Amino acid sequence: MNQLQVSGLTKRFGGLTANLNIDVTVGDGEIVGLIGPNGAGKTTLFNCVAGIYRPEAGRVVFEGRDVTGWPPEKICRAGVARTFQIVKSFGQMTVLENVMVGAFLHNARSAAARATAMEVLEFTGLAEKQGMLARNLTIADKKRLELTRALATGPKFMMLDEAMAGLTPKETQEAVELIQALHDRGITILLVEHVMEVVMPISDRIVVLEYGQKIAEGEPAQIARDERVIKAYLGVEYRASS
Amino acid sequence: MPELSILPQMVLSGMLIGFIYALVSVGLTLIYGVMDIVNFAHGEFLMLAMYVAFWLYALIGLDPLLSLPVSVLALFVVGVLTYKLVIQRVLHAPMSAQIFATFGLMVLLQNGAQFLWSPDYHLIQEPLLAGRVEFLGLYAGKPQLFAAVGALLTTGIVYWFIERTETGRALQAVAEDREAAALMGVNSDRTFALAWGIGAACVGVAGALLANYYYIFPTVGTVFVLVAFVAVALGGFGSVPGALLAGVIIGIVEVLAGLFIGPAYKEVIVYILYMVVVLIRPQGLLGEW
Amino acid sequence: MTRRRQYLTPRRMFLVLFTAALIAFPLVVKQGSLHRLMILVFLYALLGEAWNILGGFTGQVSLGHAVYFGVGAYTSTLLLVKLGITPWVGMLAGGLVATILSQIIGYPCFRLRGHYFVIATIVLAELVQILFINWKWAGGAIGISLPLLPESWLNFEFNSSKLPYYYISLSLLATVVGATYLIVKSKAGFYFRAIKEDSDAARSLGINITGYKMLAMAISAFFTGVGGVFYAQFVLYVSPDNVLQFSLSTLAMLIPVLGGIGLLWGPVLGAFILIPMSEFTRIYLSGAGSAIDLVVYGLLIVLVAVFEPRGLLALPDRLRRGGRAR
Numbered sequence: 023m024n025q026l027q028v029s030g031l032t033k034r035f036g037g038l039t040a041n042l043n044i045d046v047t048v049g050d051g052e053i054v055g056l057i058g059p060n061g062a063g064k065t066t067l068f069n070c071v072a073g074i075y076r077p078e079a080g081r082v083v084f085e086g087r088d089v090t091g092w093p094p095e096k097i098c099r100a101g102v103a104r105t106f107q108i109v110k111s112f113g114q115m116t117v118l119e120n121v122m123v124g125a126f127l128h129n130a131r132s133a134a135a136r137a138t139a140m141e142v143l144e145f146t147g148l149a150e151k152q153g154m155l156a157r158n159l160t161i162a163d164k165k166r167l168e169l170t171r172a173l174a175t176g177p178k179f180m181m182l183d184e185a186m187a188g189l190t191p192k193e194t195q196e197a198v199e200l201i202q203a204l205h206d207r208g209i210t211i212l213l214v215e216h217v218m219e220v221v222m223p224i225s226d227r228i229v230v231l232e233y234g235q236k237i238a239e240g241e242p243a244q245i246a247r248d249e250r251v252i253k254a255y256l257g258v259e260y261r262a263s264s
Numbered sequence: 265m266p267e268l269s270i271l272p273q274m275v276l277s278g279m280l281i282g283f284i285y286a287l288v289s290v291g292l293t294l295i296y297g298v299m300d301i302v303n304f305a306h307g308e309f310l311m312l313a314m315y316v317a318f319w320l321y322a323l324i325g326l327d328p329l330l331s332l333p334v335s336v337l338a339l340f341v342v343g344v345l346t347y348k349l350v351i352q353r354v355l356h357a358p359m360s361a362q363i364f365a366t367f368g369l370m371v372l373l374q375n376g377a378q379f380l381w382s383p384d385y386h387l388i389q390e391p392l393l394a395g396r397v398e399f400l401g402l403y404a405g406k407p408q409l410f411a412a413v414g415a416l417l418t419t420g421i422v423y424w425f426i427e428r429t430e431t432g433r434a435l436q437a438v439a440e441d442r443e444a445a446a447l448m449g450v451n452s453d454r455t456f457a458l459a460w461g462i463g464a465a466c467v468g469v470a471g472a473l474l475a476n477y478y479y480i481f482p483t484v485g486t487v488f489v490l491v492a493f494v495a496v497a498l499g500g501f502g503s504v505p506g507a508l509l510a511g512v513i514i515g516i517v518e519v520l521a522g523l524f525i526g527p528a529y530k531e532v533i534v535y536i537l538y539m540v541v542v543l544i545r546p547q548g549l550l551g552e553w
Numbered sequence: 554m555t556r557r558r559q560y561l562t563p564r565r566m567f568l569v570l571f572t573a574a575l576i577a578f579p580l581v582v583k584q585g586s587l588h589r590l591m592i593l594v595f596l597y598a599l600l601g602e603a604w605n606i607l608g609g610f611t612g613q614v615s616l617g618h619a620v621y622f623g624v625g626a627y628t629s630t631l632l633l634v635k636l637g638i639t640p641w642v643g644m645l646a647g648g649l650v651a652t653i654l655s656q657i658i659g660y661p662c663f664r665l666r667g668h669y670f671v672i673a674t675i676v677l678a679e680l681v682q683i684l685f686i687n688w689k690w691a692g693g694a695i696g697i698s699l700p701l702l703p704e705s706w707l708n709f710e711f712n713s714s715k716l717p718y719y720y721i722s723l724s725l726l727a728t729v730v731g732a733t734y735l736i737v738k739s740k741a742g743f744y745f746r747a748i749k750e751d752s753d754a755a756r757s758l759g760i761n762i763t764g765y766k767m768l769a770m771a772i773s774a775f776f777t778g779v780g781g782v783f784y785a786q787f788v789l790y791v792s793p794d795n796v797l798q799f800s801l802s803t804l805a806m807l808i809p810v811l812g813g814i815g816l817l818w819g820p821v822l823g824a825f826i827l828i829p830m831s832e833f834t835r836i837y838l839s840g841a842g843s844a845i846d847l848v849v850y851g852l853l854i855v856l857v858a859v860f861e862p863r864g865l866l867a868l869p870d871r872l873r874r875g876g877r878a879r
Contacts (some may be wrong), residue, residue, distance in 0.1 A: 072757065098759035106757070117782035123747045126740045127759040135740065168754075175758055300836055302668045353859045359667060360614055361862035364854055367616070371803060372851025387621035466609040482844075486799075490679065493672045528687045528688055542669045 031080035113157030124174030282515020291466035297502025307485025313471025343464025500548030558798030601820025612749030617678025625778025651778025696792020813866025
């Protein structure tokens with residue numbers, strides 16, 4: 023069974039149709055990349071699944087339950103965690119405290135939440151910085167923190183919105199390794215990404231959006247050769263490595 | 265149940281004070297529209313204008329009609345100074361800091377007035393404008409009528425300024441999109457200072473007009489500013505025509521509430537109106553600009 | 554060596570000494586007027602601490618908190634005057650009624666954001682004050698004078714000395730500070746702070762923000778109401794003008810903002826600065842309608858807002874370079 027099933031999703035903002043009749047499925051444990059030129063509607067789709075927007079039409083089904091239109095906190099409790107495109111750390115709180123906020127979802131007591139938070143911080147490599155104020159971190163670390171915090175909620179499914187934006191090549195490599203580690207832990211991942219060199223190699227499948235509609239779907243190698251996709255990215259040349 | 269025959273008279277009174285409410289609200293909505301800041305000290309600006317008129321009358325016998333330009337100018341300066349000394353420094357601070365800044369100013373001005381000039385109520389005893397006029401069986405005090413007309417005129421001037429002059433359009437541009445406006449060469453710092461200056465000047469006019477017939481005392485601003493908050497929410501934050509419409513509506517509603525429910529509950533109706541508006545139609549009647 | 558350091562930090566030692574000083578104060582200093590001053594300091598610090606839970610930690614700025622103070626005061630007073638119920642029970646009742654009112658007010662208000670919310674708190678508080686002014690059964694505009702009962706702890710009235718009031722208010726303050734401390738370290742406290750920092754991120758982590766805002770409001774209102782009950786018993790008089798007035802809401806906000814918003818000891822610092830200054834100006838600059846203290850308050854608030862919005866207690870932090878743990 024597919025863990026996430028989006029069918030016929032349509033989202034409008036006034037006269038603008040941001041998503042039209044989109045179908046996306048994600049299987050248990052997969053890594054699916056969502057790509058497309060700017061303004062294609064990727065973040066809108068993302069937000070519809072995450073509960074920020076309510077779609078005009080269509081359904082979002084997670085693990086067999088219809089979660090269409092559920093508020094973000096309910097979606098999180100159902101096992102879906104997300105990160106934000108523009109990072110939203112709790113600046114005045116320490117790294118540890120940030121992650122504890124996530125950990126409290128499944129822990130009522132501070133001691134338990136702290137333990138869970140430490141475990142997750144060790145996993146993502148931020149444990150040494152636990153006492154730093156979040157606002158003093160580098161961008162890469164802030165993104166890593168946001169991911170750690172989301173991970174502390176114990177999700178089965180994680181949605182990452184442009185996790186690589188603004189990172190140096192070294193930082194990007196570290197982020198990719200982290201995503202692989204999440205995958206190895208059994209977490210399903212849906213990522214929105216612009217950086218092709220990252221999303222193509224790690225994804226099991228790719229979904230391509232353009233002007234609010236799905237124009238292609240398949241394995242990365244297929245997608246790289248797909249005429250429509252290449253046209254959509256006119257001017258950008260990408261060759262699948264042989 | 266009061267006699268319905270006095271209804272038209274009451275509605276007229278409500279309208280007349282409503283125009284004053286409108287002018288006070290126009291100043292508030294202008295500042296909010298341009299820079300997203302609620303001026304909690306707005307009522308104190310009104311109070312200052314009224315005291316300016318009063319002291320000029322008490323000390324050198326200048327009638328409020330004639331001292332109006334002085335009030336307006338003085339308040340324009342106060343507005344710009346407030347921006348330069350206080351607001352400019354909290355532009356990038358969290359919203360709570362902005363609230364505390366104008367709120368602190370309100371406390372400072374209100375109590376400063378009480379300290380300097382005592383809590384006594386003052387009234388300009390013999391203004392040039394006195395007496396009543398009659399029209400179609402309805403009466404209106406000359407000061408009230410003049411104030412209402414003056415308020416309406418000033419609102420019109422402000423609206424014309426915003427819509428038809430280049431500086432006014434710059435104000436609109438900054439209100440809509442600060443960065444884009446900057447790219448077009450609009451100096452947002454000067455625009456903000458101007459918004460505060462004009463916003464305060466509006467209240468300067470209202471205060472000078474009110475001084476003709478209204479009691480002058482340190483907390484007079486509170487009465488008007490709460491109404492102004494409601495009017496701005498009702499009319500739509502940032503909309504000058506909205507503030508005008510809302511001000512008049514509130515003036516009439518207040519008077520009718522006093523008539524049918526009781527004078528003690530006049531303000532209650534206005535407060536309930538605020539809650540209803542912000543919960544049901546937060547964008548107000550006429551929305552943004 | 555680290556173990557020993559942990560228990561006797563300079564901070565802890567200061568707190569212990571400070572508390573001991575406060576407890577010993579009336580035994581050393583005998584002037585009744587100074588006792589009265591300290592009682593007011595404790596009361597307003599309590600008010601500030603209670604406000605801080607909602608406004609400082611959760612970031613919901615209420616400018617209508619007097620309504621909970623007043624409703625608490627009126628509840629216990631009415632229970633006493635109409636039914637002869639001891640003010641101690643009245644204190645619990647006052648806190649509870651204030652809590653219930655806070656939920657009624659919070660329900661519509663928390664659907665509003667930013668300025669709309671703040672103005673709504675002002676408007677609703679004014680509305681309640683007007684209702685009390687016109688409520689003859691509760692004394693109307695004149696208010697209610699509490700009966701002079703024989704001095705006793707049960708009656709919560711003490712005439713011969715202010716000491717019991719002193720220790721009661723100090724205990725109440727200690728209770729609220731202790732409660733705040735426990736809350737801040739708990740799940741609720743973390744959630745409150747997350748809501749203040751970024752409510753969208755908070756929602757994405759499974760936090761029901763309206764529910765937690767209502768909780769913060771409930772706790773804040775409860776303690777504020779308790780403070781109101783104490784005040785009623787202390788001055789033996791309640792009226793719309795002395796327990797429901799806007800200047801009280803102002804003070805409730807001013808004290809934490811000055812001392813340190815969102816910090817545990819901020820309101821205590823704020824009260825220790827503001828209240829003595831207020832009394833000082835009232836006594837020595839009399840005849841000026843006692844407004845000068847509020848002028849200074851207003852000025853202080855503007856200065857704090859402009860230069861250090863987090864309040865005075867946050868200043869030492871600012872002097873340290875960023876990046877280090879607190």
